[in-house]
Amino acid sequence: MSLSTQNLTINHGPLTVLSDVSLDLQEGQVTGLIGPNGVGKSSLLKALAGLAPSKGTIAANETQMTDAQRRDIVAYMPQDSSAGSSLTLLEVVLLGRINSLGFRVGQDLIDAVEALLDDFGLAHLSHRTLDAVSGGQRQLTYLAQALFREPRILLLDEPTAALDLRNQLLVFETLRKLARDKNIAVVVALHDLSLTAQFCDQVVCLCNGRMDAAGPPEDVLTKDRLARVYGIAADITSDSEKGLRIAALHAI
Amino acid sequence: MTAESGAAEAAPTSYRTLSARRVTSLVGAGVLLVLCTLVDILTGPAMLGMGDVVKSLLGAQSASAMTNVIVWDIRLPMSLMAITVGAALAIAGVIMQTILGNPLASPYTLGFSAAAGFGAAIVILTGFTLPILAWLTVPVSAFAATLVSAALVYGLSRARGMTPEVMILAGIATLFLFQSLQSMVQYLASPEVLQAIVFWLFGSLLKASWDNLPVTFAILVFCVAAILPDLWRLTALRMGDERAAAVGVNVTRLRVRMFVIVALLTAGAVAFVGTIGFVGLVAPHIARGFVGEDQRALLPMAALTGAIIMTGASILSKLISPGSVIPIGIVTAVLGVPFLFGLIVMGKRRYW
Numbered sequence: 001m002s003l004s005t006q007n008l009t010i011n012h013g014p015l016t017v018l019s020d021v022s023l024d025l026q027e028g029q030v031t032g033l034i035g036p037n038g039v040g041k042s043s044l045l046k047a048l049a050g051l052a053p054s055k056g057t058i059a060a061n062e063t064q065m066t067d068a069q070r071r072d073i074v075a076y077m078p079q080d081s082s083a084g085s086s087l088t089l090l091e092v093v094l095l096g097r098i099n100s101l102g103f104r105v106g107q108d109l110i111d112a113v114e115a116l117l118d119d120f121g122l123a124h125l126s127h128r129t130l131d132a133v134s135g136g137q138r139q140l141t142y143l144a145q146a147l148f149r150e151p152r153i154l155l156l157d158e159p160t161a162a163l164d165l166r167n168q169l170l171v172f173e174t175l176r177k178l179a180r181d182k183n184i185a186v187v188v189a190l191h192d193l194s195l196t197a198q199f200c201d202q203v204v205c206l207c208n209g210r211m212d213a214a215g216p217p218e219d220v221l222t223k224d225r226l227a228r229v230y231g232i233a234a235d236i237t238s239d240s241e242k243g244l245r246i247a248a249l250h251a252i
Numbered sequence: 253m254t255a256e257s258g259a260a261e262a263a264p265t266s267y268r269t270l271s272a273r274r275v276t277s278l279v280g281a282g283v284l285l286v287l288c289t290l291v292d293i294l295t296g297p298a299m300l301g302m303g304d305v306v307k308s309l310l311g312a313q314s315a316s317a318m319t320n321v322i323v324w325d326i327r328l329p330m331s332l333m334a335i336t337v338g339a340a341l342a343i344a345g346v347i348m349q350t351i352l353g354n355p356l357a358s359p360y361t362l363g364f365s366a367a368a369g370f371g372a373a374i375v376i377l378t379g380f381t382l383p384i385l386a387w388l389t390v391p392v393s394a395f396a397a398t399l400v401s402a403a404l405v406y407g408l409s410r411a412r413g414m415t416p417e418v419m420i421l422a423g424i425a426t427l428f429l430f431q432s433l434q435s436m437v438q439y440l441a442s443p444e445v446l447q448a449i450v451f452w453l454f455g456s457l458l459k460a461s462w463d464n465l466p467v468t469f470a471i472l473v474f475c476v477a478a479i480l481p482d483l484w485r486l487t488a489l490r491m492g493d494e495r496a497a498a499v500g501v502n503v504t505r506l507r508v509r510m511f512v513i514v515a516l517l518t519a520g521a522v523a524f525v526g527t528i529g530f531v532g533l534v535a536p537h538i539a540r541g542f543v544g545e546d547q548r549a550l551l552p553m554a555a556l557t558g559a560i561i562m563t564g565a566s567i568l569s570k571l572i573s574p575g576s577v578i579p580i581g582i583v584t585a586v587l588g589v590p591f592l593f594g595l596i597v598m599g600k601r602r603y604w
Contacts, residue, residue: 051497071500078494085490086545090267095488098499103483103548110267127270129545145499 001061001073001152002027003048003185008056010043017043021056021211023204025153025185030176032196032217033189035206036230041189042079044206045155048187049076060153075151077142079158079189089117089133089141090126096148116144119174120167135162143171147178154178154186160195168192172199193234197221197244205229217244227252274549277542281556285335288563292331295570297577298322325462333460333468333524334562334580338531340472340521342539342558344514345532346551347479350486351510352416358533359518362423363401365527366430368519371397372526373437373449390452391464391523398522401426402515406508414504415493419511455526455581457566464524471520475513476551482506483547490545528581531558534588561588 008021017040025031033041047054050067057064060073075096087095093113094105117123120140125133130141139162146154154175160168176199179186190196196203196217203220205212207229213220221244226234235247294305300319308315308323315323344359352361359365371394375381382389408422409415438446479486485506488496493503522528535558536550543549565583572578 049498076498078498080494083492085492086540087487087490088544091487091544091546092491095484095491095499098484098488098501101484107267114267126267142495149499 001183001185003153003187004059004062005048006057006059008044008047008054008058010040010047010052010054012043016209018206018209018211021206023211023214025187026202027152027185028179028183029201030172030179030186030188030199031202031204032200033187033204033206034191034193034196034229035212039206040209041206042157045076045157045187045189048153049074049155051076070153073152074155075146075149075153076155077146077157077159079161085130087130088127089122089130089137090114092130092141093117093144093148096145097150113144113148116148117141120144120170136164136167139163140167140171147174152184154184156186156188158189158191160190160192168195175199193221193226193246193248197246221246270544274543274546274553278549278553278556281542281553281560285556285560285563288560288567289331289335292334292563292567293323293327295567296322296327297570297575299574329460329462329465330457330566331563333457333465334566335559336465336469336472337457337521337525337528338535338558338560338562339555340468340475340517340558341528341532342535342554342561343472343476343479343551344517344521345558346536346539346547346554347486347510347514347517348532349536350489350547351507351514352420353489353492354416354420355537356533357420358530359514359521360527360529360532361427362405362419363425363427363430364398364515364518365522365529366427366434367397367401368394368522369453369527370430370434370437371395371400372452373434373441376449376452377437377441377445387463391467395519395523397430398519399515401430402512404429406511414507419507451579452526453581454579455522455528456577456579457525457569458577459525468520468524471516475517475520478513479510479551482509483551486510486547487545526579526581528562528584530585530588531561534592535561538591561591 003025005021005023008023009019010017021044033044035041043052046052048058050070058070059065060070090110090113093116094101094109114123114126117126120143122137122140122144125137130138139159143156143159146156160171163171172195175186175188178184188200200217202215203217204214205220205225212229213225218238221236223234223236226232231252233249233252235249237245293309294302300322304315304319305323308319341359348357348359348361349355372390375389375393380389382392404426405419405422408425409419412418438449441449485496485501488499488501489503489506497503536554539550539553539557543553561584562580565580565587568587569578569580569583572583
């Protein structure tokens with residue numbers, strides 16, 4: 001399912017965080033959402049998920065939808081996974097389908113949760129509590145929860161922030177495969193420009209309360225833009241085999 | 253992935269064994285409650301023989317009229333009230349700890365018990381009685397005051413979005429308000445009236461009867477029925493507000509709904525027997541240690557645990573000084589604290 005916005009404006013009280021954002025998020029694609037800290041990436045994701053108020057229109061498959069309607073087709077994974085809890089990993093993933101859970105939970109559902117946990121190497125921890133596993137494992141658990149919702153649109157806020165390099169690759173490979181196989185639109189807010197270049201089909205760059213650019217990585221991730229948006233001098237190389245490579249050299 | 257898959261086979265437990273363990277805990281607690289209740293009915297200042305009590309309970313013809321009165325009209329309502337109040341306070345405690353996200357929360361955190369105490373004290377002081385059903389005056393006043401305090405907390409917190417922090421602050425303010433009002437009533441009261449007020453505040457099962465038991469029980473049943481559809485949403489709330497909202501829970505509405513239910517449950521529990529402390533704080537923690545956070549198991553386990561603590565305290569209150577019954581509100585903490593300590597020291601699993 002595709003998701004598009006027209007002149008979206010997001011306010012936090014009297015403060016305007018983002019204005020006039022017009023986006024087109026294609027199904028089957030992974031979109032990277034980049035921009036400096038505090039630019040409004042999380043606010044945009046929350047608004048898209050229908051969990052924060054916004055002005056303007058948001059449409060899924062070209063049909064305009066209310067916040068409540070969007071909540072049913074979207075899975076949104078918030079950023080912070082630091083807080084532990086005495087829920088078990090299995091319970092957390094199971095809660096992804098909270099709206100269809102009955103008093104009795106069938107074995108097939110449990111098997112599905114355990115298969116998903118296994119995909120992220122967490123099967124042996126299914127009955128551990130969240131506060132007894134590492135921050136990265138918590139992050140993977142919440143990602144599994146978002147996937148368990150079987151969404152048409154997947155919105156992830158820094159899903160790889162606490163992960164080791166292998167798991168970062170695992171997550172992005174999983175997301176790309178998911179987008180292709182299930183034909184869903186995946187949007188990922190992230191800071192790692194190399195991962196962005198490597199895995200995203202489209203990049204949306206936010207800067208100074210506006211959308212600065214949207215397009216394929218090679219068009220958006222340019223030396224000039226990175227200098228302007230982030231204030232970094234970056235070395236960008238591109239070859240047909242390895243694609244776009246970005247190495248940030250120093251702050252300017 | 254093979255290494256992790258291999259580890260999965262050595263998993264400490266499967267969902268099936270986890271469920272089995274929960275059922276075992278629930279059944280075990282149920283059996284323990286039945287045993288405690290029997291002992292509770294068998295003990296009392298009247299020093300009846302065990303055979304006589306059993307005979308009376310079974311409705312045998314040979315039981316004496318006096319024994320029948322003691323067993324059926326005094327001990328049985330007291331025992332059943334202990335179970336009902338224990339279960340109600342424990343359930344209210346679970347819900348309060350869940351919606352406030354705070355292990356220190358109890359049914360009384362937001363000032364409900366202070367309000368109930370004030371409601372009782374003011375009518376005891378003024379000697380006001382309801383025109384009909386005069387015996388209901390004190391409970392009705394306590395009940396009404398509890399609901400007033402709930403409305404106050406709700407009104408104050410609504411202005412700032414019903415977050416746990418705001419609710420706790422509003423609750424503490426309400427608690428102090430009603431405590432001060434209660435103190436003022438006590439200060440104004442004559443020694444005899446003061447004694448009546450203090451005795452009410454202690455909390456005692458001696459006030460239980462076949463007249464008020466059904467009221468408390470009906471409130472419990474109604475509230476449990478109102479909680480059941482939200483069990484999964486309550487479980488989800490333990491992930492934190494943002495993540496609960498992300499899976500589709502309307503957090504504010506859930507919190508308001510549960511807050512009203514806790515107010516009702518607490519008012520129903522304390523209106524007749526007075527404020528009984530600690531059960532609502534401790535029972536949820538003990539239950540959590542046995543069955544974990546899944547509210548489908550936690551709620552019944554807490555209810556059973558609360559009932560067991562109350563019944564145990566009831567037995568103890570009759571044994572401490574033979575021939576009399578110490579108010580149970582004094583005993584619950586004495587019994588509950590060692591339980592909690594034991595759990596904290598011996599529990600392997602972090603349950604909060």
